[in-house]
Amino acid sequence: MIKVNPENPEPESINLAARVIKNGGLVAFPTETVYGLGANALDEKAAFKIYQAKKRPQDNPLIVHIHSPGELDKLASNVPRTARILMEKFWPGPLTIVLEKSGAVPYGTTGGLDTVAVRMPRHPVALALIRESGVPIAAPSANISGRPSPTTAGDVYEDLAGRVDIILDGGPCEVGVESTVLDLTGEVPVILRPGGVTREELEAVLGRVELDPGLAEGQKPKSPGQKYKHYSPKARVLVVEGPIEAQVRKITELAKKLTAEGKKVGIMATVQTRGYYETGCVLSVGDREAPLTISSNLFSVLRKFDKLGVEEVLAEGIPETGLGLAVMNRLRKAAGYNIIKLE
Ligand code: TXA
Numbered sequence: 349m350i351k352v353n354p355e356n357p358e359p360e361s362i363n364l365a366a367r368v369i370k371n372g373g374l375v376a377f378p379t380e381t382v383y384g385l386g387a388n389a390l391d392e393k394a395a396f397k398i399y400q401a402k403k404r405p406q407d408n409p410l411i412v413h414i415h416s417p418g419e420l421d422k423l424a425s426n427v428p429r430t431a432r433i434l435m436e437k438f439w440p441g442p443l444t445i446v447l448e449k450s451g452a453v454p455y456g457t458t459g460g461l462d463t464v465a466v467r468m469p470r471h472p473v474a475l476a477l478i479r480e481s482g483v484p485i486a487a488p489s490a491n492i493s494g495r496p497s498p499t500t501a502g503d504v505y506e507d508l509a510g511r512v513d514i515i516l517d518g519g520p521c522e523v524g525v526e527s528t529v530l531d532l533t534g535e536v537p538v539i540l541r542p543g544g545v546t547r548e549e550l551e552a553v554l555g556r557v558e559l560d561p562g563l564a565e566g567q568k569p570k571s572p573g574q575k576y577k578h579y580s581p582k583a584r585v586l587v588v589e590g591p592i593e594a595q596v597r598k599i600t601e602l603a604k605k606l607t608a609e610g611k612k613v614g615i616m617a618t619v620q621t622r623g624y625y626e627t628g629c630v631l632s633v634g635d636r637e638a639p640l641t642i643s644s645n646l647f648s649v650l651r652k653f654d655k656l657g658v659e660e661v662l663a664e665g666i667p668e669t670g671l672g673l674a675v676m677n678r679l680r681k682a683a684g685y686n687i688i689k690l691e
Protein backbone atom coordinates (compact mmCIF):
# COMPACT_ATOMS: atom_id res chain seq x y z
CA MET A 349 0.00 0.00 0.00
CA ILE A 350 1.49 3.33 -1.07
CA LYS A 351 0.11 6.71 -0.04
CA VAL A 352 -0.13 9.14 -2.97
CA ASN A 353 -1.07 12.79 -3.12
CA PRO A 354 -4.55 12.71 -4.72
CA GLU A 355 -4.14 16.08 -6.46
CA ASN A 356 -0.50 15.80 -7.43
CA PRO A 357 0.61 12.16 -7.34
CA GLU A 358 4.33 11.58 -6.73
CA PRO A 359 6.00 10.51 -10.01
CA GLU A 360 8.10 7.77 -8.30
CA SER A 361 4.98 6.07 -6.94
CA ILE A 362 3.14 6.32 -10.25
CA ASN A 363 6.21 5.01 -12.05
CA LEU A 364 6.45 2.00 -9.76
CA ALA A 365 2.75 1.17 -10.18
CA ALA A 366 2.96 1.67 -13.96
CA ARG A 367 5.83 -0.83 -14.11
CA VAL A 368 3.59 -3.39 -12.40
CA ILE A 369 0.86 -2.78 -15.04
CA LYS A 370 3.39 -3.06 -17.90
CA ASN A 371 4.65 -6.35 -16.45
CA GLY A 372 1.14 -7.83 -16.38
CA GLY A 373 0.46 -7.28 -12.67
CA LEU A 374 -2.45 -5.82 -10.68
CA VAL A 375 -2.69 -2.29 -9.24
CA ALA A 376 -5.60 -0.99 -7.18
CA PHE A 377 -6.02 2.76 -7.66
CA PRO A 378 -8.48 5.53 -6.76
CA THR A 379 -10.94 7.01 -9.24
CA GLU A 380 -13.55 9.70 -8.59
CA THR A 381 -16.22 6.96 -8.30
CA VAL A 382 -14.75 3.94 -6.46
CA TYR A 383 -11.35 2.23 -6.28
CA GLY A 384 -10.50 0.16 -9.37
CA LEU A 385 -8.50 -3.07 -9.69
CA GLY A 386 -6.37 -2.40 -12.77
CA ALA A 387 -4.45 -4.47 -15.28
CA ASN A 388 -3.29 -4.04 -18.90
CA ALA A 389 -6.55 -4.18 -20.88
CA LEU A 390 -4.77 -5.40 -24.02
CA ASP A 391 -3.17 -8.39 -22.27
CA GLU A 392 -5.62 -11.27 -21.84
CA LYS A 393 -3.46 -12.97 -19.20
CA ALA A 394 -3.32 -9.80 -17.11
CA ALA A 395 -7.08 -9.34 -17.41
CA PHE A 396 -7.55 -12.95 -16.30
CA LYS A 397 -5.72 -12.14 -13.05
CA ILE A 398 -8.39 -9.53 -12.27
CA TYR A 399 -11.13 -12.17 -12.46
CA GLN A 400 -9.14 -14.48 -10.20
CA ALA A 401 -8.31 -11.83 -7.61
CA LYS A 402 -11.92 -10.60 -7.39
CA LYS A 403 -13.48 -14.07 -7.74
CA ARG A 404 -15.50 -12.51 -10.56
CA PRO A 405 -17.56 -14.58 -13.02
CA GLN A 406 -15.68 -14.70 -16.36
CA ASP A 407 -18.62 -13.53 -18.47
CA ASN A 408 -18.84 -10.19 -16.66
CA PRO A 409 -16.90 -7.73 -18.87
CA LEU A 410 -14.43 -5.11 -17.64
CA ILE A 411 -14.44 -1.34 -18.22
CA VAL A 412 -11.39 -0.10 -20.13
CA HIS A 413 -9.95 3.16 -18.76
CA ILE A 414 -8.09 5.68 -20.95
CA HIS A 415 -6.27 8.93 -20.15
CA SER A 416 -7.33 10.94 -23.19
CA PRO A 417 -10.34 10.89 -25.55
CA GLY A 418 -7.96 10.30 -28.47
CA GLU A 419 -7.21 6.79 -27.18
CA LEU A 420 -10.80 5.71 -27.81
CA ASP A 421 -10.34 5.07 -31.52
CA LYS A 422 -7.77 2.34 -30.82
CA LEU A 423 -10.35 0.44 -28.80
CA ALA A 424 -13.67 0.99 -30.61
CA SER A 425 -14.93 0.76 -34.21
CA ASN A 426 -17.78 2.66 -35.89
CA VAL A 427 -17.86 5.29 -33.16
CA PRO A 428 -21.15 7.22 -33.51
CA ARG A 429 -21.38 11.01 -33.35
CA THR A 430 -23.34 10.72 -30.10
CA ALA A 431 -20.23 9.24 -28.49
CA ARG A 432 -18.13 12.25 -29.53
CA ILE A 433 -20.70 14.66 -28.09
CA LEU A 434 -20.83 12.77 -24.80
CA MET A 435 -17.04 12.52 -24.51
CA GLU A 436 -16.76 16.25 -25.10
CA LYS A 437 -19.34 16.98 -22.41
CA PHE A 438 -18.70 14.37 -19.70
CA TRP A 439 -15.06 13.24 -20.02
CA PRO A 440 -13.06 13.10 -17.93
CA GLY A 441 -15.74 11.86 -15.51
CA PRO A 442 -18.04 9.08 -14.33
CA LEU A 443 -19.52 8.10 -17.71
CA THR A 444 -18.73 4.76 -19.39
CA ILE A 445 -19.81 4.26 -23.00
CA VAL A 446 -20.37 0.88 -24.65
CA LEU A 447 -19.32 0.67 -28.31
CA GLU A 448 -18.39 -1.92 -30.92
CA LYS A 449 -14.93 -3.20 -30.00
CA SER A 450 -11.87 -3.03 -32.25
CA GLY A 451 -9.54 -5.96 -32.92
CA ALA A 452 -7.08 -4.60 -30.35
CA VAL A 453 -9.30 -5.48 -27.39
CA PRO A 454 -9.11 -9.16 -26.39
CA TYR A 455 -12.27 -11.12 -25.60
CA GLY A 456 -10.70 -11.86 -22.23
CA THR A 457 -11.33 -8.22 -21.35
CA THR A 458 -14.88 -7.95 -22.76
CA GLY A 459 -16.18 -11.19 -21.26
CA GLY A 460 -16.51 -12.62 -24.77
CA LEU A 461 -18.62 -9.72 -26.08
CA ASP A 462 -18.09 -7.87 -29.39
CA THR A 463 -18.57 -4.59 -27.54
CA VAL A 464 -16.23 -2.69 -25.24
CA ALA A 465 -17.01 -0.35 -22.34
CA VAL A 466 -14.68 2.68 -22.20
CA ARG A 467 -14.29 5.47 -19.69
CA MET A 468 -11.89 8.34 -19.05
CA PRO A 469 -11.83 8.96 -15.29
CA ARG A 470 -11.07 12.41 -13.86
CA HIS A 471 -9.07 11.39 -10.77
CA PRO A 472 -5.49 12.71 -11.16
CA VAL A 473 -4.01 9.45 -9.79
CA ALA A 474 -5.98 7.31 -12.25
CA LEU A 475 -5.06 9.56 -15.17
CA ALA A 476 -1.37 9.62 -14.24
CA LEU A 477 -1.25 5.84 -13.83
CA ILE A 478 -2.90 5.16 -17.21
CA ARG A 479 -0.67 7.67 -19.00
CA GLU A 480 2.52 6.34 -17.42
CA SER A 481 1.57 2.70 -18.11
CA GLY A 482 1.27 3.46 -21.81
CA VAL A 483 -1.67 1.04 -22.17
CA PRO A 484 -5.40 1.26 -21.48
CA ILE A 485 -6.25 -0.17 -18.04
CA ALA A 486 -9.10 -2.63 -17.49
CA ALA A 487 -10.53 -2.04 -14.04
CA PRO A 488 -13.59 -3.28 -12.24
CA SER A 489 -14.29 -2.08 -8.71
CA ALA A 490 -11.54 -3.34 -6.38
CA ASN A 491 -13.74 -5.47 -4.12
CA ILE A 492 -14.35 -9.21 -3.85
CA SER A 493 -17.25 -9.86 -6.23
CA GLY A 494 -20.61 -9.32 -4.51
CA ARG A 495 -19.28 -7.09 -1.68
CA PRO A 496 -19.94 -3.33 -1.40
CA SER A 497 -17.60 -1.42 -3.72
CA PRO A 498 -14.50 0.09 -2.08
CA THR A 499 -14.35 3.85 -1.58
CA THR A 500 -11.12 3.92 0.46
CA ALA A 501 -7.79 2.12 0.20
CA GLY A 502 -8.66 0.49 3.54
CA ASP A 503 -11.76 -1.10 1.96
CA VAL A 504 -9.57 -2.47 -0.85
CA TYR A 505 -7.10 -3.86 1.68
CA GLU A 506 -9.94 -5.53 3.60
CA ASP A 507 -11.04 -7.45 0.49
CA LEU A 508 -7.87 -7.90 -1.58
CA ALA A 509 -4.82 -7.95 0.74
CA GLY A 510 -2.41 -10.51 -0.70
CA ARG A 511 -4.35 -10.72 -3.97
CA VAL A 512 -3.02 -7.52 -5.59
CA ASP A 513 0.54 -6.25 -6.17
CA ILE A 514 0.09 -2.60 -5.18
CA ILE A 515 -2.67 -0.49 -3.65
CA LEU A 516 -2.32 3.25 -4.35
CA ASP A 517 -3.94 5.09 -1.45
CA GLY A 518 -5.28 8.43 -2.69
CA GLY A 519 -7.83 8.94 0.07
CA PRO A 520 -11.63 8.59 -0.11
CA CYS A 521 -13.52 8.69 -3.44
CA GLU A 522 -15.64 11.72 -4.24
CA VAL A 523 -18.74 10.26 -5.94
CA GLY A 524 -18.88 6.93 -4.10
CA VAL A 525 -21.06 5.06 -6.62
CA GLU A 526 -19.73 3.73 -9.92
CA SER A 527 -19.86 5.34 -13.34
CA THR A 528 -23.00 5.41 -15.46
CA VAL A 529 -22.80 2.69 -18.14
CA LEU A 530 -24.45 3.89 -21.37
CA ASP A 531 -24.94 1.58 -24.36
CA LEU A 532 -24.46 3.43 -27.65
CA THR A 533 -24.65 0.40 -29.96
CA GLY A 534 -28.40 0.72 -30.65
CA GLU A 535 -30.77 3.36 -32.09
CA VAL A 536 -31.41 5.03 -28.74
CA PRO A 537 -28.81 5.34 -25.96
CA VAL A 538 -29.64 2.97 -23.09
CA ILE A 539 -28.51 3.32 -19.47
CA LEU A 540 -27.36 -0.16 -18.47
CA ARG A 541 -26.26 0.98 -15.02
CA PRO A 542 -27.19 4.33 -13.42
CA GLY A 543 -24.18 6.08 -11.89
CA GLY A 544 -22.21 9.26 -11.35
CA VAL A 545 -23.50 11.08 -14.46
CA THR A 546 -27.25 11.42 -13.95
CA ARG A 547 -30.05 10.48 -16.32
CA GLU A 548 -31.17 14.14 -16.28
CA GLU A 549 -27.70 15.31 -17.35
CA LEU A 550 -27.66 12.81 -20.23
CA GLU A 551 -31.17 13.77 -21.33
CA ALA A 552 -30.23 17.43 -21.36
CA VAL A 553 -27.60 16.60 -23.99
CA LEU A 554 -29.17 13.68 -25.89
CA GLY A 555 -32.89 14.26 -25.62
CA ARG A 556 -34.08 10.69 -25.41
CA VAL A 557 -32.31 8.16 -23.16
CA GLU A 558 -33.78 4.84 -22.06
CA LEU A 559 -33.31 2.82 -18.90
CA ASP A 560 -32.44 -0.83 -19.53
CA PRO A 561 -35.58 -2.85 -18.80
CA GLY A 562 -33.14 -5.48 -17.48
CA LEU A 563 -32.65 -3.13 -14.54
CA ALA A 564 -35.98 -4.57 -13.47
CA GLU A 565 -35.72 -8.21 -12.44
CA GLY A 566 -36.33 -11.32 -14.45
CA GLN A 567 -34.93 -10.42 -17.87
CA LYS A 568 -31.54 -11.30 -19.23
CA PRO A 569 -29.66 -8.06 -18.62
CA LYS A 570 -27.59 -6.53 -21.39
CA SER A 571 -25.03 -5.37 -18.86
CA PRO A 572 -23.89 -8.77 -17.65
CA GLY A 573 -22.89 -7.32 -14.28
CA GLN A 574 -26.49 -6.53 -13.47
CA LYS A 575 -27.52 -10.15 -12.95
CA TYR A 576 -25.21 -10.99 -10.05
CA LYS A 577 -25.78 -10.47 -6.35
CA HIS A 578 -24.13 -7.21 -5.54
CA TYR A 579 -22.94 -4.72 -2.96
CA SER A 580 -24.00 -6.94 -0.08
CA PRO A 581 -22.82 -6.55 3.47
CA LYS A 582 -22.96 -9.64 5.68
CA ALA A 583 -26.06 -8.25 7.40
CA ARG A 584 -29.53 -8.71 5.94
CA VAL A 585 -30.74 -5.44 4.43
CA LEU A 586 -34.35 -4.22 4.14
CA VAL A 587 -35.10 -1.00 2.26
CA VAL A 588 -38.15 1.01 3.36
CA GLU A 589 -39.44 3.35 0.64
CA GLY A 590 -42.24 5.94 0.55
CA PRO A 591 -43.06 9.22 2.31
CA ILE A 592 -40.42 10.09 4.85
CA GLU A 593 -42.71 10.17 7.94
CA ALA A 594 -44.06 6.74 7.02
CA GLN A 595 -40.51 5.41 6.58
CA VAL A 596 -39.51 6.61 10.03
CA ARG A 597 -42.63 5.08 11.62
CA LYS A 598 -42.14 1.71 9.91
CA ILE A 599 -38.42 1.51 10.63
CA THR A 600 -39.00 2.42 14.30
CA GLU A 601 -41.62 -0.33 14.59
CA LEU A 602 -39.41 -2.95 12.89
CA ALA A 603 -36.33 -1.94 14.89
CA LYS A 604 -38.24 -2.50 18.15
CA LYS A 605 -39.60 -5.83 16.98
CA LEU A 606 -36.23 -7.17 15.77
CA THR A 607 -34.43 -5.92 18.88
CA ALA A 608 -37.02 -7.70 21.04
CA GLU A 609 -36.23 -10.87 19.07
CA GLY A 610 -32.59 -10.47 20.11
CA LYS A 611 -31.25 -9.22 16.77
CA LYS A 612 -28.56 -6.56 16.50
CA VAL A 613 -30.27 -3.88 14.42
CA GLY A 614 -28.70 -1.12 12.34
CA ILE A 615 -30.60 1.83 10.88
CA MET A 616 -29.34 3.65 7.80
CA ALA A 617 -30.86 7.09 8.34
CA THR A 618 -30.20 10.55 6.95
CA VAL A 619 -29.20 13.87 8.52
CA GLN A 620 -32.89 14.82 8.49
CA THR A 621 -34.16 11.69 10.28
CA ARG A 622 -31.44 10.23 12.51
CA GLY A 623 -32.70 12.14 15.58
CA TYR A 624 -36.05 10.33 15.48
CA TYR A 625 -34.70 6.83 16.17
CA GLU A 626 -34.21 5.52 19.68
CA THR A 627 -33.54 1.83 19.05
CA GLY A 628 -30.68 0.21 17.16
CA CYS A 629 -27.35 1.39 15.88
CA VAL A 630 -28.18 4.51 13.87
CA LEU A 631 -25.82 5.75 11.13
CA SER A 632 -26.55 8.75 8.95
CA VAL A 633 -25.62 8.14 5.32
CA GLY A 634 -25.84 11.81 4.37
CA ASP A 635 -28.06 14.81 3.67
CA ARG A 636 -31.26 14.35 1.65
CA GLU A 637 -30.77 17.87 0.28
CA ALA A 638 -27.29 16.94 -1.04
CA PRO A 639 -27.40 13.50 -2.72
CA LEU A 640 -23.62 13.54 -3.32
CA THR A 641 -23.14 13.24 0.45
CA ILE A 642 -25.31 10.10 0.35
CA SER A 643 -23.68 8.49 -2.70
CA SER A 644 -20.20 9.12 -1.34
CA ASN A 645 -21.02 7.42 2.00
CA LEU A 646 -23.34 4.61 0.87
CA PHE A 647 -20.86 1.75 0.50
CA SER A 648 -18.75 2.72 3.50
CA VAL A 649 -21.84 2.83 5.72
CA LEU A 650 -22.83 -0.67 4.54
CA ARG A 651 -19.31 -1.87 5.39
CA LYS A 652 -19.47 -0.08 8.75
CA PHE A 653 -22.58 -2.05 9.78
CA ASP A 654 -20.62 -5.27 9.22
CA LYS A 655 -17.76 -4.00 11.38
CA LEU A 656 -20.27 -3.19 14.13
CA GLY A 657 -21.62 -6.73 13.98
CA VAL A 658 -25.09 -5.61 12.87
CA GLU A 659 -27.32 -8.48 11.68
CA GLU A 660 -30.34 -6.58 10.31
CA VAL A 661 -30.02 -3.25 8.48
CA LEU A 662 -33.15 -1.14 8.02
CA ALA A 663 -32.43 1.47 5.34
CA GLU A 664 -34.39 4.56 4.33
CA GLY A 665 -35.11 5.04 0.63
CA ILE A 666 -34.50 8.38 -1.10
CA PRO A 667 -36.13 9.89 -4.23
CA GLU A 668 -34.81 8.52 -7.53
CA THR A 669 -33.87 11.87 -8.99
CA GLY A 670 -30.31 12.87 -9.87
CA LEU A 671 -27.78 10.69 -8.05
CA GLY A 672 -30.71 9.16 -6.15
CA LEU A 673 -31.31 6.79 -9.08
CA ALA A 674 -27.84 5.24 -8.73
CA VAL A 675 -28.06 5.21 -4.92
CA MET A 676 -31.39 3.35 -4.96
CA ASN A 677 -30.15 0.93 -7.63
CA ARG A 678 -27.20 -0.07 -5.39
CA LEU A 679 -29.25 -0.10 -2.19
CA ARG A 680 -32.00 -2.32 -3.61
CA LYS A 681 -29.39 -4.74 -4.89
CA ALA A 682 -27.57 -4.74 -1.56
CA ALA A 683 -30.95 -5.70 -0.07
CA GLY A 684 -31.43 -8.50 -2.61
CA TYR A 685 -34.65 -6.62 -3.55
CA ASN A 686 -35.96 -7.01 0.00
CA ILE A 687 -38.10 -3.84 -0.11
CA ILE A 688 -41.16 -2.42 1.67
CA LYS A 689 -43.02 0.26 -0.31
CA LEU A 690 -45.27 2.48 1.79
CA GLU A 691 -48.06 4.84 0.65
O1 TXA B 1 -16.91 3.72 -11.79
C1 TXA B 1 -16.64 2.65 -12.35
O2 TXA B 1 -17.16 2.33 -13.43
C2 TXA B 1 -15.61 1.73 -11.67
C3 TXA B 1 -14.26 2.44 -11.66
C4 TXA B 1 -13.16 1.54 -11.17
O3 TXA B 1 -13.99 2.96 -12.94
N1 TXA B 1 -15.57 0.46 -12.33
C5 TXA B 1 -16.59 -0.44 -12.24
O4 TXA B 1 -16.36 -1.62 -12.90
O5 TXA B 1 -17.60 -0.23 -11.63
P1 TXA B 1 -17.24 -2.92 -12.63
O6 TXA B 1 -16.52 -4.00 -13.37
O7 TXA B 1 -17.42 -3.14 -11.19
O8 TXA B 1 -18.57 -2.66 -13.37
C6 TXA B 1 -18.61 -2.60 -14.78
C7 TXA B 1 -20.02 -2.72 -15.29
C8 TXA B 1 -20.55 -4.11 -15.11
O9 TXA B 1 -21.92 -4.04 -14.76
C9 TXA B 1 -20.35 -4.71 -16.50
O10 TXA B 1 -21.22 -5.76 -16.74
C10 TXA B 1 -20.60 -3.52 -17.39
O11 TXA B 1 -20.02 -2.44 -16.70
N2 TXA B 1 -19.95 -3.67 -18.71
C11 TXA B 1 -18.63 -3.72 -18.98
N3 TXA B 1 -18.41 -3.93 -20.28
C12 TXA B 1 -19.62 -4.02 -20.88
C13 TXA B 1 -20.07 -4.24 -22.22
N4 TXA B 1 -19.22 -4.42 -23.21
N5 TXA B 1 -21.40 -4.26 -22.45
C14 TXA B 1 -22.27 -4.06 -21.43
N6 TXA B 1 -21.92 -3.86 -20.14
C15 TXA B 1 -20.61 -3.84 -19.87
Ligand code: MG
Nearest residue numbers: 488489497526
Ligand atom coordinates in the same frame (compact mmCIF):
# COMPACT_ATOMS: atom_id res chain seq x y z
MG1 MG C 1 -18.26 -3.69 -9.36
